[in-house]
Amino acid sequence: MQDNRDHQQRAQDLDALAVLLHSSDSVLRQALTDLFFPQFSGTAQRTLEALLHRHPYAQGYDRRAFRAPGHRLHAERAANWLWTTWQVTRDYPQDLAWFTVHAGLLPSWRAQGLGLLFAQALDDHDDTVFSILRDTAGTQHPVARMGRHVPQALLASARPEAWTLAEGLLLAAQRQEGLRQVIFETVDEAHPQAFLRFLHLILREDLLRFAACLRAVDVWFGLAYDVTDVKLVRGLLGQALGYLEDPSGARSAVQNGSGHDTYLALFTLAMHDAVEAARLARTLLSDRDPARRMAAAQVLNATQQLEPDDLPRLLADPDVRLGALAATRVNRWHAQPDTGGLTFEALVGYAARLGVNATHDSLLFPWLGQVPARADILDTLPALLGDRPFTAFAPHLSGMSSGGKTSALQLLKARQAQHALDAPTRDLLMTLLQDRNPSVAEEAVKVAADLTLAPEETEVVLVLLKRRSADLRRGLIRLLARDAQGASVNAAHLLATRNTEQRQAGLQLLLETGGPCRNISSPATRPRRSCMPG
Structure with a gap:
Protein backbone atom coordinates (compact mmCIF):
# COMPACT_ATOMS: atom_id res chain seq x y z
CA MET A 1 0.00 0.00 0.00
CA GLN A 2 2.81 2.39 0.83
CA ASP A 3 4.46 1.76 -2.55
CA ASN A 4 1.14 2.45 -4.27
CA ARG A 5 0.70 5.72 -2.36
CA ASP A 6 4.26 6.75 -3.18
CA HIS A 7 3.63 6.04 -6.86
CA GLN A 8 0.42 8.08 -6.82
CA GLN A 9 2.15 10.97 -5.06
CA ARG A 10 5.00 10.91 -7.57
CA ALA A 11 2.51 10.94 -10.46
CA GLN A 12 0.78 13.96 -8.92
CA ASP A 13 4.10 15.74 -8.43
CA LEU A 14 5.12 15.09 -12.04
CA ASP A 15 1.74 16.30 -13.28
CA ALA A 16 2.12 19.52 -11.31
CA LEU A 17 5.65 19.99 -12.65
CA ALA A 18 4.40 19.44 -16.23
CA VAL A 19 1.72 22.10 -15.73
CA LEU A 20 4.37 24.48 -14.43
CA LEU A 21 6.71 23.83 -17.35
CA HIS A 22 3.93 24.13 -19.92
CA SER A 23 3.13 27.65 -18.76
CA SER A 24 6.69 28.69 -17.89
CA ASP A 25 9.00 31.17 -19.56
CA SER A 26 12.74 30.91 -20.07
CA VAL A 27 13.47 32.82 -16.84
CA LEU A 28 11.55 30.30 -14.73
CA ARG A 29 13.10 27.37 -16.54
CA GLN A 30 16.57 28.78 -15.92
CA ALA A 31 15.70 29.14 -12.23
CA LEU A 32 14.58 25.49 -12.14
CA THR A 33 17.78 24.19 -13.69
CA ASP A 34 19.86 26.45 -11.40
CA LEU A 35 18.12 24.72 -8.51
CA PHE A 36 18.22 21.14 -9.82
CA PHE A 37 21.57 21.14 -11.64
CA PRO A 38 23.83 23.86 -10.23
CA GLN A 39 26.99 22.17 -11.58
CA PHE A 40 25.86 22.39 -15.25
CA SER A 41 22.80 24.62 -15.14
CA GLY A 42 23.24 26.12 -18.62
CA THR A 43 23.44 22.77 -20.39
CA ALA A 44 20.46 21.47 -18.43
CA GLN A 45 18.41 24.55 -19.26
CA ARG A 46 19.07 24.16 -22.98
CA THR A 47 18.23 20.43 -22.73
CA LEU A 48 14.92 21.41 -21.15
CA GLU A 49 14.22 23.84 -23.98
CA ALA A 50 14.98 21.10 -26.53
CA LEU A 51 12.59 18.72 -24.76
CA LEU A 52 9.84 21.32 -24.91
CA HIS A 53 10.32 22.12 -28.60
CA ARG A 54 12.57 19.72 -30.53
CA HIS A 55 12.88 16.24 -29.06
CA PRO A 56 10.01 13.74 -29.49
CA TYR A 57 7.43 13.81 -26.72
CA ALA A 58 6.47 10.12 -26.58
CA GLN A 59 7.57 8.04 -23.58
CA GLY A 60 7.57 4.35 -22.68
CA TYR A 61 8.53 1.16 -24.43
CA ASP A 62 6.36 1.78 -27.50
CA ARG A 63 7.34 5.42 -27.96
CA ARG A 64 7.55 6.89 -31.46
CA ALA A 65 9.29 9.92 -32.91
CA PHE A 66 6.26 12.22 -32.66
CA ARG A 67 6.71 15.95 -32.17
CA ALA A 68 4.24 18.72 -31.34
CA PRO A 69 6.28 21.79 -30.33
CA GLY A 70 4.68 23.67 -27.46
CA HIS A 71 2.13 20.93 -26.72
CA ARG A 72 1.42 19.81 -23.15
CA LEU A 73 2.79 16.35 -24.00
CA HIS A 74 6.26 17.85 -24.45
CA ALA A 75 5.97 19.39 -20.99
CA GLU A 76 5.09 15.99 -19.53
CA ARG A 77 8.22 14.43 -20.97
CA ALA A 78 10.33 17.39 -19.88
CA ALA A 79 8.99 17.07 -16.34
CA ASN A 80 9.83 13.38 -16.27
CA TRP A 81 13.32 14.06 -17.59
CA LEU A 82 13.91 16.82 -15.05
CA TRP A 83 12.85 14.60 -12.18
CA THR A 84 14.66 11.39 -13.17
CA THR A 85 17.90 13.14 -14.13
CA TRP A 86 17.93 15.08 -10.89
CA GLN A 87 17.49 11.79 -8.99
CA VAL A 88 20.68 10.52 -10.65
CA THR A 89 22.84 13.62 -10.35
CA ARG A 90 21.86 15.10 -6.99
CA ASP A 91 24.21 12.90 -4.97
CA TYR A 92 27.27 13.61 -7.14
CA PRO A 93 28.52 17.22 -7.15
CA GLN A 94 30.52 16.62 -10.33
CA ASP A 95 30.78 18.26 -13.72
CA LEU A 96 29.32 16.95 -16.98
CA ALA A 97 32.54 15.25 -18.09
CA TRP A 98 32.55 13.13 -14.93
CA PHE A 99 28.98 11.97 -15.60
CA THR A 100 29.87 11.18 -19.21
CA VAL A 101 32.61 8.86 -17.97
CA HIS A 102 30.55 7.18 -15.27
CA ALA A 103 27.08 6.99 -16.88
CA GLY A 104 27.75 3.45 -18.12
CA LEU A 105 28.48 2.31 -14.57
CA LEU A 106 24.97 3.32 -13.42
CA PRO A 107 21.90 1.08 -13.86
CA SER A 108 20.55 1.74 -17.36
CA TRP A 109 17.14 2.85 -16.11
CA ARG A 110 18.80 5.52 -13.97
CA ALA A 111 21.15 6.79 -16.66
CA GLN A 112 18.56 7.09 -19.43
CA GLY A 113 18.06 10.84 -18.90
CA LEU A 114 21.76 11.59 -19.13
CA GLY A 115 21.96 10.82 -22.85
CA LEU A 116 19.91 13.89 -23.77
CA LEU A 117 22.06 16.00 -21.47
CA PHE A 118 25.19 14.78 -23.28
CA ALA A 119 23.48 15.43 -26.65
CA GLN A 120 23.03 19.04 -25.65
CA ALA A 121 26.67 19.22 -24.62
CA LEU A 122 27.59 18.06 -28.13
CA ASP A 123 25.37 20.79 -29.60
CA ASP A 124 27.20 23.24 -27.35
CA HIS A 125 30.47 22.04 -28.95
CA ASP A 126 31.75 20.44 -25.78
CA ASP A 127 34.66 18.51 -27.30
CA THR A 128 35.53 16.87 -24.00
CA VAL A 129 32.15 15.13 -23.83
CA PHE A 130 32.37 14.17 -27.50
CA SER A 131 35.83 12.71 -27.01
CA ILE A 132 34.68 10.61 -24.04
CA LEU A 133 31.67 9.32 -25.97
CA ARG A 134 33.83 8.49 -28.99
CA ASP A 135 36.36 6.63 -26.86
CA THR A 136 33.56 4.82 -25.02
CA ALA A 137 32.00 3.67 -28.31
CA GLY A 138 35.40 2.42 -29.46
CA THR A 139 36.13 0.73 -26.08
CA GLN A 140 39.23 2.92 -25.79
CA HIS A 141 38.35 4.72 -22.56
CA PRO A 142 40.01 3.26 -19.44
CA VAL A 143 36.97 3.85 -17.18
CA ALA A 144 33.83 4.54 -19.22
CA ARG A 145 31.53 1.70 -20.18
CA MET A 146 29.22 1.37 -23.16
CA GLY A 147 25.53 2.00 -22.48
CA ARG A 148 22.36 3.33 -24.00
CA HIS A 149 23.45 6.87 -23.22
CA VAL A 150 26.15 6.75 -25.92
CA PRO A 151 24.00 6.21 -29.05
CA GLN A 152 21.26 8.32 -27.50
CA ALA A 153 23.61 11.28 -27.11
CA LEU A 154 25.17 10.86 -30.55
CA LEU A 155 21.84 10.60 -32.39
CA ALA A 156 19.84 13.19 -30.45
CA SER A 157 22.45 15.86 -31.07
CA ALA A 158 22.53 18.09 -34.15
CA ARG A 159 26.16 17.23 -35.03
CA PRO A 160 26.56 15.24 -38.28
CA GLU A 161 29.92 13.85 -37.14
CA ALA A 162 28.14 12.35 -34.13
CA TRP A 163 25.62 10.67 -36.44
CA THR A 164 28.44 9.28 -38.54
CA LEU A 165 30.02 7.82 -35.40
CA ALA A 166 26.68 6.18 -34.47
CA GLU A 167 26.34 4.72 -37.97
CA GLY A 168 29.83 3.28 -37.78
CA LEU A 169 29.08 1.82 -34.37
CA LEU A 170 26.01 0.08 -35.79
CA LEU A 171 27.81 -1.35 -38.80
CA ALA A 172 30.68 -2.55 -36.60
CA ALA A 173 28.30 -4.43 -34.30
CA GLN A 174 28.64 -7.56 -36.47
CA ARG A 175 27.27 -10.42 -34.34
CA GLN A 176 26.71 -8.26 -31.26
CA GLU A 177 22.92 -8.36 -31.36
CA GLY A 178 22.69 -6.75 -27.92
CA LEU A 179 24.68 -3.70 -29.05
CA ARG A 180 22.64 -3.50 -32.25
CA GLN A 181 19.45 -3.57 -30.23
CA VAL A 182 20.64 -0.81 -27.88
CA ILE A 183 21.42 1.44 -30.85
CA PHE A 184 18.11 0.81 -32.60
CA GLU A 185 16.20 1.47 -29.38
CA THR A 186 17.53 5.05 -29.38
CA VAL A 187 16.94 5.89 -33.05
CA ASP A 188 13.39 7.11 -32.41
CA GLU A 189 14.88 9.85 -30.21
CA ALA A 190 17.29 10.93 -32.95
CA HIS A 191 17.45 14.32 -34.59
CA PRO A 192 15.06 14.32 -37.61
CA GLN A 193 17.94 14.34 -40.09
CA ALA A 194 19.75 11.58 -38.20
CA PHE A 195 16.55 9.53 -38.28
CA LEU A 196 16.42 9.88 -42.07
CA ARG A 197 20.04 8.87 -42.37
CA PHE A 198 19.41 5.72 -40.36
CA LEU A 199 16.42 4.76 -42.50
CA HIS A 200 18.62 5.09 -45.58
CA LEU A 201 21.32 3.04 -43.85
CA ILE A 202 18.86 0.27 -42.99
CA LEU A 203 17.69 -0.02 -46.58
CA ARG A 204 21.14 0.34 -48.10
CA GLU A 205 22.80 -2.26 -45.86
CA ASP A 206 19.76 -4.56 -45.70
CA LEU A 207 19.75 -4.39 -41.90
CA LEU A 208 16.17 -5.66 -41.74
CA ARG A 209 17.68 -9.15 -41.81
CA PHE A 210 18.51 -8.58 -38.14
CA ALA A 211 15.68 -9.19 -35.68
CA ALA A 212 16.57 -6.11 -33.61
CA CYS A 213 16.21 -3.88 -36.67
CA LEU A 214 12.88 -5.39 -37.70
CA ARG A 215 11.50 -5.00 -34.21
CA ALA A 216 12.69 -1.39 -34.06
CA VAL A 217 10.99 -0.52 -37.36
CA ASP A 218 7.80 -2.12 -36.07
CA VAL A 219 7.92 0.10 -32.98
CA TRP A 220 8.77 3.30 -34.89
CA PHE A 221 5.81 2.91 -37.24
CA GLY A 222 3.30 1.08 -35.07
CA LEU A 223 3.58 -2.23 -36.93
CA ALA A 224 3.63 -5.85 -35.75
CA TYR A 225 5.32 -7.81 -38.50
CA ASP A 226 7.82 -10.61 -37.88
CA VAL A 227 10.85 -12.05 -39.64
CA THR A 228 8.71 -13.78 -42.25
CA ASP A 229 7.53 -10.39 -43.53
CA VAL A 230 10.90 -8.73 -44.20
CA LYS A 231 10.15 -8.06 -47.88
CA LEU A 232 6.85 -6.41 -47.00
CA VAL A 233 8.41 -4.31 -44.24
CA ARG A 234 11.18 -3.20 -46.59
CA GLY A 235 8.58 -1.83 -48.99
CA LEU A 236 6.68 -0.04 -46.22
CA LEU A 237 9.90 1.44 -44.83
CA GLY A 238 10.87 2.78 -48.26
CA GLN A 239 7.41 4.31 -48.60
CA ALA A 240 7.63 5.92 -45.16
CA LEU A 241 11.07 7.32 -46.00
CA GLY A 242 9.62 8.89 -49.14
CA TYR A 243 6.87 10.55 -47.13
CA LEU A 244 9.37 11.86 -44.56
CA GLU A 245 11.45 13.45 -47.30
CA ASP A 246 8.40 14.78 -49.17
CA PRO A 247 5.68 15.95 -46.75
CA SER A 248 3.57 17.24 -49.66
CA GLY A 249 3.43 13.68 -51.00
CA ALA A 250 2.33 12.51 -47.58
CA ARG A 251 -0.50 15.04 -47.52
CA SER A 252 -1.59 13.90 -50.96
CA ALA A 253 -1.66 10.29 -49.73
CA VAL A 254 -3.85 11.33 -46.81
CA GLN A 255 -6.36 12.79 -49.25
CA ASN A 256 -6.35 10.08 -51.90
CA GLY A 257 -4.34 7.06 -50.79
CA SER A 258 -5.33 3.58 -49.68
CA GLY A 259 -5.58 2.61 -46.03
CA HIS A 260 -1.88 1.67 -45.88
CA ASP A 261 -0.84 4.85 -47.68
CA THR A 262 -2.96 6.97 -45.36
CA TYR A 263 -1.59 5.30 -42.25
CA LEU A 264 2.08 5.73 -43.18
CA ALA A 265 1.51 9.27 -44.43
CA LEU A 266 -0.18 10.35 -41.20
CA PHE A 267 2.45 8.59 -39.11
CA THR A 268 5.31 10.38 -40.86
CA LEU A 269 3.54 13.75 -40.74
CA ALA A 270 3.15 13.29 -36.99
CA MET A 271 6.93 13.01 -36.71
CA HIS A 272 7.03 16.67 -37.81
CA ASP A 273 3.81 17.96 -36.20
CA ALA A 274 1.47 15.55 -34.46
CA VAL A 275 -1.20 18.20 -33.94
CA GLU A 276 -1.43 18.92 -37.66
CA ALA A 277 -1.42 15.18 -38.44
CA ALA A 278 -4.24 14.69 -35.95
CA ARG A 279 -6.25 17.46 -37.61
CA LEU A 280 -5.92 15.70 -40.96
CA ALA A 281 -6.73 12.31 -39.41
CA ARG A 282 -9.87 13.60 -37.73
CA THR A 283 -11.33 14.58 -41.09
CA LEU A 284 -11.07 10.92 -42.17
CA LEU A 285 -13.22 9.50 -39.36
CA SER A 286 -16.21 9.89 -41.65
CA ASP A 287 -14.48 8.55 -44.77
CA ARG A 288 -16.36 5.89 -46.77
CA ASP A 289 -13.43 3.45 -46.63
CA PRO A 290 -13.24 1.64 -43.24
CA ALA A 291 -9.51 1.00 -43.76
CA ARG A 292 -8.86 4.75 -44.04
CA ARG A 293 -11.03 5.37 -40.99
CA MET A 294 -9.06 2.75 -39.09
CA ALA A 295 -5.78 4.35 -40.21
CA ALA A 296 -6.94 7.72 -38.92
CA ALA A 297 -8.12 6.27 -35.61
CA GLN A 298 -4.89 4.35 -35.07
CA VAL A 299 -2.75 7.44 -35.67
CA LEU A 300 -4.92 9.57 -33.38
CA ASN A 301 -4.53 6.95 -30.68
CA ALA A 302 -0.76 6.48 -31.20
CA THR A 303 -0.06 10.22 -31.11
CA GLN A 304 -2.18 10.67 -27.96
CA GLN A 305 -4.33 13.13 -29.88
CA LEU A 306 -7.57 11.15 -29.57
CA GLU A 307 -9.92 13.74 -28.05
CA PRO A 308 -12.97 12.96 -25.90
CA ASP A 309 -15.37 13.96 -28.67
CA ASP A 310 -13.72 11.47 -31.06
CA LEU A 311 -14.66 8.48 -28.91
CA PRO A 312 -18.46 8.53 -29.43
CA ARG A 313 -17.87 8.85 -33.18
CA LEU A 314 -15.72 5.74 -33.16
CA LEU A 315 -18.15 3.83 -30.97
CA ALA A 316 -21.00 4.66 -33.33
CA ASP A 317 -18.98 3.83 -36.45
CA PRO A 318 -20.83 1.44 -38.79
CA ASP A 319 -17.88 -0.94 -38.51
CA VAL A 320 -17.75 -2.41 -34.99
CA ARG A 321 -14.00 -2.95 -35.35
CA LEU A 322 -13.41 0.78 -35.00
CA GLY A 323 -15.72 0.99 -32.00
CA ALA A 324 -13.46 -1.48 -30.20
CA LEU A 325 -10.69 1.14 -30.19
CA ALA A 326 -12.91 3.51 -28.19
CA ALA A 327 -14.39 0.82 -25.96
CA THR A 328 -10.95 -0.27 -24.75
CA ARG A 329 -10.49 3.14 -23.13
CA VAL A 330 -12.65 1.79 -20.30
CA ASN A 331 -12.21 -1.27 -18.14
CA ARG A 332 -14.38 -2.64 -15.37
CA TRP A 333 -12.37 -0.86 -12.67
CA HIS A 334 -12.10 2.65 -14.06
CA ALA A 335 -12.56 4.85 -17.09
CA GLN A 336 -9.57 6.78 -18.37
CA PRO A 337 -9.89 10.50 -17.59
CA ASP A 338 -10.29 11.44 -21.27
CA THR A 339 -13.32 9.27 -22.08
CA GLY A 340 -15.47 12.37 -22.67
CA GLY A 341 -18.76 11.43 -24.32
CA LEU A 342 -18.18 7.72 -23.81
CA THR A 343 -21.27 7.10 -21.70
CA PHE A 344 -23.02 4.16 -20.06
CA GLU A 345 -25.76 4.29 -22.69
CA ALA A 346 -23.26 4.50 -25.56
CA LEU A 347 -21.48 1.36 -24.39
CA VAL A 348 -24.79 -0.46 -23.97
CA GLY A 349 -25.68 0.47 -27.55
CA TYR A 350 -22.30 -0.76 -28.80
CA ALA A 351 -22.58 -4.02 -26.86
CA ALA A 352 -25.96 -4.69 -28.48
CA ARG A 353 -24.20 -4.80 -31.87
CA LEU A 354 -21.74 -7.49 -30.76
CA GLY A 355 -21.90 -11.26 -30.69
CA VAL A 356 -21.52 -13.61 -27.78
CA ASN A 357 -17.95 -14.54 -28.74
CA ALA A 358 -14.98 -12.35 -29.66
CA THR A 359 -13.98 -12.44 -33.32
CA HIS A 360 -11.16 -11.18 -35.50
CA ASP A 361 -11.62 -9.89 -39.04
CA SER A 362 -8.49 -8.10 -40.25
CA LEU A 363 -8.81 -4.44 -41.15
CA LEU A 364 -5.88 -2.36 -42.46
CA PHE A 365 -3.28 -4.72 -40.95
CA PRO A 366 -3.49 -8.40 -39.95
CA TRP A 367 -3.28 -7.62 -36.24
CA LEU A 368 -6.09 -5.03 -36.33
CA GLY A 369 -9.76 -5.91 -36.52
CA GLN A 370 -10.46 -7.54 -33.16
CA VAL A 371 -14.13 -7.42 -32.18
CA PRO A 372 -14.76 -7.97 -28.46
CA ALA A 373 -17.42 -10.26 -27.05
CA ARG A 374 -20.59 -8.63 -25.79
CA ALA A 375 -19.78 -9.58 -22.20
CA ASP A 376 -16.39 -7.86 -22.40
CA ILE A 377 -18.11 -4.55 -23.09
CA LEU A 378 -20.97 -5.00 -20.62
CA ASP A 379 -18.38 -5.81 -17.94
CA THR A 380 -17.01 -2.26 -18.29
CA LEU A 381 -20.34 -0.63 -17.39
CA PRO A 382 -19.53 -0.22 -13.66
CA ALA A 383 -16.82 2.30 -14.59
CA LEU A 384 -19.40 4.53 -16.31
CA LEU A 385 -22.40 4.15 -13.99
CA GLY A 386 -21.86 7.61 -12.53
CA ASP A 387 -24.92 8.92 -10.65
CA ARG A 388 -27.29 6.45 -12.30
CA PRO A 389 -29.17 4.07 -9.98
CA PHE A 390 -27.68 0.64 -9.46
CA THR A 391 -30.76 -0.84 -11.08
CA ALA A 392 -29.47 0.45 -14.44
CA PHE A 393 -27.53 -2.82 -14.52
CA ALA A 394 -30.70 -4.94 -14.34
CA PRO A 395 -31.32 -5.38 -18.10
CA HIS A 396 -27.68 -6.28 -18.71
CA LEU A 397 -26.84 -8.71 -15.91
CA SER A 398 -27.59 -11.77 -18.02
CA GLY A 399 -24.95 -10.68 -20.52
CA THR A 452 -31.64 -6.46 8.19
CA LEU A 453 -33.41 -8.98 6.01
CA ALA A 454 -37.08 -8.67 5.14
CA PRO A 455 -39.14 -11.92 5.32
CA GLU A 456 -39.04 -12.46 1.55
CA GLU A 457 -35.27 -11.89 1.56
CA THR A 458 -34.88 -14.40 4.39
CA GLU A 459 -36.69 -16.99 2.27
CA VAL A 460 -34.14 -16.45 -0.51
CA VAL A 461 -31.27 -16.97 1.94
CA LEU A 462 -32.78 -20.14 3.39
CA VAL A 463 -33.10 -21.67 -0.06
CA LEU A 464 -29.52 -20.71 -0.94
CA LEU A 465 -28.27 -22.77 2.00
CA LYS A 466 -28.78 -25.84 -0.16
CA ARG A 467 -25.52 -24.91 -1.88
CA ARG A 468 -22.22 -26.41 -0.78
CA SER A 469 -19.82 -23.47 -1.24
CA ALA A 470 -18.23 -23.10 2.19
CA ASP A 471 -17.54 -19.35 1.94
CA LEU A 472 -21.04 -18.63 0.68
CA ARG A 473 -22.69 -20.73 3.41
CA ARG A 474 -20.59 -19.05 6.09
CA GLY A 475 -21.65 -15.62 4.88
CA LEU A 476 -25.33 -16.56 4.64
CA ILE A 477 -25.36 -18.04 8.15
CA ARG A 478 -23.78 -14.90 9.59
CA LEU A 479 -26.36 -12.86 7.71
CA LEU A 480 -29.19 -14.84 9.33
CA ALA A 481 -27.47 -14.65 12.73
CA ARG A 482 -27.75 -10.84 12.73
CA ASP A 483 -31.37 -11.28 13.82
CA ALA A 484 -30.90 -13.21 17.06
CA GLN A 485 -34.64 -13.53 17.69
CA GLY A 486 -35.41 -14.78 14.21
CA ALA A 487 -32.35 -17.04 14.08
CA SER A 488 -33.95 -19.80 16.20
CA VAL A 489 -37.07 -19.76 14.01
CA ASN A 490 -34.98 -19.95 10.86
CA ALA A 491 -32.83 -22.71 12.38
CA ALA A 492 -35.92 -24.71 13.22
CA HIS A 493 -37.17 -24.27 9.67
CA LEU A 494 -33.84 -25.45 8.26
CA LEU A 495 -33.67 -28.43 10.60
CA ALA A 496 -37.15 -29.49 9.57
CA THR A 497 -36.23 -29.77 5.89
CA ARG A 498 -35.17 -32.95 4.08
CA ASN A 499 -32.09 -31.31 2.54
CA THR A 500 -28.89 -32.32 4.34
CA GLU A 501 -27.08 -29.07 3.53
CA GLN A 502 -29.93 -27.02 4.97
CA ARG A 503 -30.12 -29.12 8.15
CA GLN A 504 -26.39 -28.69 8.66
CA ALA A 505 -26.85 -24.95 8.15
CA GLY A 506 -29.55 -24.97 10.83
CA LEU A 507 -27.15 -26.49 13.34
CA GLN A 508 -24.42 -24.04 12.34
CA LEU A 509 -26.85 -21.14 12.75
CA LEU A 510 -27.66 -22.24 16.30
CA LEU A 511 -23.99 -22.60 17.09
CA GLU A 512 -23.37 -19.12 15.64
CA THR A 513 -26.06 -17.56 17.86
CA GLY A 514 -25.60 -19.83 20.89
CA GLY A 515 -29.27 -20.78 20.79
CA PRO A 516 -30.71 -24.02 22.34
CA CYS A 517 -31.38 -26.99 20.10
CA ARG A 518 -32.31 -29.85 22.43
CA ASN A 519 -34.57 -32.61 21.22
CA ILE A 520 -34.51 -31.53 17.58
CA SER A 521 -35.28 -34.44 15.30
CA SER A 522 -34.46 -35.05 11.68
CA PRO A 523 -37.45 -35.49 9.39
CA ALA A 524 -35.69 -38.47 7.83
CA THR A 525 -34.82 -40.56 10.87
CA ARG A 526 -36.35 -38.60 13.81
CA PRO A 527 -33.70 -39.63 16.35
CA ARG A 528 -33.70 -37.72 19.62
CA ARG A 529 -30.48 -35.68 19.95
CA SER A 530 -29.02 -32.60 21.52
CA CYS A 531 -26.48 -30.34 19.81
CA MET A 532 -25.55 -28.38 22.96
CA PRO A 533 -24.10 -29.77 26.19
CA GLY A 534 -26.37 -29.99 29.24
Missing part, protein backbone atom coordinates in the same frame (compact mmCIF):
# COMPACT_ATOMS: atom_id res chain seq x y z
CA MET A 400 -22.24 -9.85 -18.00
CA SER A 401 -19.54 -12.25 -16.90
CA SER A 402 -18.97 -13.15 -13.26
CA GLY A 403 -16.12 -10.60 -13.17
CA GLY A 404 -18.38 -7.82 -14.40
CA LYS A 405 -21.09 -8.67 -11.86
CA THR A 406 -18.50 -8.76 -9.08
CA SER A 407 -17.25 -5.31 -10.09
CA ALA A 408 -20.83 -3.99 -10.05
CA LEU A 409 -21.33 -5.39 -6.54
CA GLN A 410 -18.10 -3.80 -5.33
CA LEU A 411 -19.40 -0.50 -6.63
CA LEU A 412 -22.67 -1.08 -4.76
CA LYS A 413 -20.72 -1.80 -1.58
CA ALA A 414 -18.99 1.57 -1.89
CA ARG A 415 -22.33 3.32 -2.46
CA GLN A 416 -23.85 1.54 0.53
CA ALA A 417 -21.40 3.32 2.81
CA GLN A 418 -22.94 6.64 1.73
CA HIS A 419 -26.66 5.90 1.76
CA ALA A 420 -29.10 3.06 2.42
CA LEU A 421 -30.19 0.78 -0.39
CA ASP A 422 -33.69 1.35 -1.75
CA ALA A 423 -36.17 -1.45 -2.44
CA PRO A 424 -35.42 -1.92 -6.18
CA THR A 425 -31.71 -2.09 -5.43
CA ARG A 426 -32.28 -4.68 -2.71
CA ASP A 427 -34.35 -6.75 -5.13
CA LEU A 428 -31.49 -6.67 -7.63
CA LEU A 429 -29.05 -7.57 -4.85
CA MET A 430 -31.17 -10.64 -4.05
CA THR A 431 -31.03 -11.61 -7.72
CA LEU A 432 -27.24 -11.41 -7.67
CA LEU A 433 -27.17 -13.32 -4.39
CA GLN A 434 -28.76 -16.24 -6.26
CA ASP A 435 -26.19 -16.17 -9.07
CA ARG A 436 -24.84 -19.64 -9.88
CA ASN A 437 -21.25 -18.39 -9.81
CA PRO A 438 -19.91 -18.65 -6.23
CA SER A 439 -17.72 -15.55 -6.51
CA VAL A 440 -20.71 -13.40 -7.48
CA ALA A 441 -22.92 -14.80 -4.73
CA GLU A 442 -20.15 -14.36 -2.15
CA GLU A 443 -19.64 -10.73 -3.20
CA ALA A 444 -23.39 -10.17 -2.89
CA VAL A 445 -23.26 -11.58 0.65
CA LYS A 446 -20.62 -8.97 1.54
CA VAL A 447 -22.98 -6.22 0.38
CA ALA A 448 -25.93 -7.74 2.24
CA ALA A 449 -23.91 -8.28 5.43
CA ASP A 450 -25.09 -5.01 7.00
CA LEU A 451 -28.74 -5.40 6.03
